[in-house]
Amino acid sequence: MSGRALLDGSVVAMCNALGEETRWSILTALGEGDASASALARRLPVTRQAIAKHLAVLHEVGLVETVQAGREVQYRVIGARLSATARRLDAIGTEWDRRLAAIKHIAENI
Amino acid sequence: MSGRALLDGSVVAMCNALGEETRWSILTALGEGDASASALARRLPVTRQAIAKHLAVLHEVGLVETVQAGREVQYRVIGARLSATARRLDAIGTEWDRRLAAIKHIAENI
DNA sequence: CTTGACTGCAACCACAGGGTTGCATGTTCT
C-alpha cells in the first residue's frame, strides 16, 4: 500500500529532500515551532508558493505533518523520522567499513 | 581553510550527494570492494563518464577516497564518513522533537 | 456584506545537473 510506502519511504528520497538549502531553512524554522506556509514565507526570502512546494516534498517523505489550526494549515516537523533514517544511514556506513575491513584482512593473509 | 571544509562538509551537501539513485548504486557497489570508474561502468547501466562525475561529487563530500592502483584509479567508500553525518542528523532530529515537546508542555501549563 | 488573509492550482521561466558522444592523453602488456 501507499500508506506504508509513505512511512517507509526510501532513504534516497529522504536524502533528496534533505539535499536542499531552502528546505533546511524551512525545517530549522519549524524546529522552533509549528508554522503555516504563509508564516514561513514571511520570515524566509522566498515566495509562499515556493515554500508550499517544499512542504509538499517534505510531507511526502514524512518529515513534516499537517495540523489544521482554524483556517490555516500548520506544519510540524517530525524529528523522529529524521532520526530513524539517520540510524539506517549509520548502519549502512558501519556495514561498509566492516565488510571492507574483512576483505582487507583476507587479502593480507594470502 | 578548504581542507577543513572538505572533511567537515555541510550536511546539506552530503544529503544532496546521497539523494540520487545512481550514486547509491555506485556506493553499494563500492561497499562490496574497491573499484575503478571503468569497472563500475561495466556493471552499471551508465557511461563511465557519468560514473566519473558521480565519483567526483562523492569525493567532494568525502564519501569516497581514491587509491592509485597501477594505471587505474580505484575508489574506496568511507563508511565512517556516512556514519558521522548520520549521527549528526540523529542529533538534529532528536533536538527538534525535544524542543517541540517542551513547547507543548509549556502550552499545556497555562 | 465586505474586506483581508490563507490556501490551492496552473502556467511559465531559468538554471542545475544527469547522461551522452567524441576526442586526446597516458600507461600497461605483448
Next chain:
DNA sequence: AGAACATGCAACCCTGTGGTTGCAGTCAAG
C-alpha cells in the same frame, strides 16, 4: 613499437525542479 585499455576534458542535449507571477476559492473578522 604497437595494441588495448584507463583516464580526463569538453561540448552538448534534455529533463527535473526551484522560483516566480497570477488568479480563483474560502474562511474569519470588522
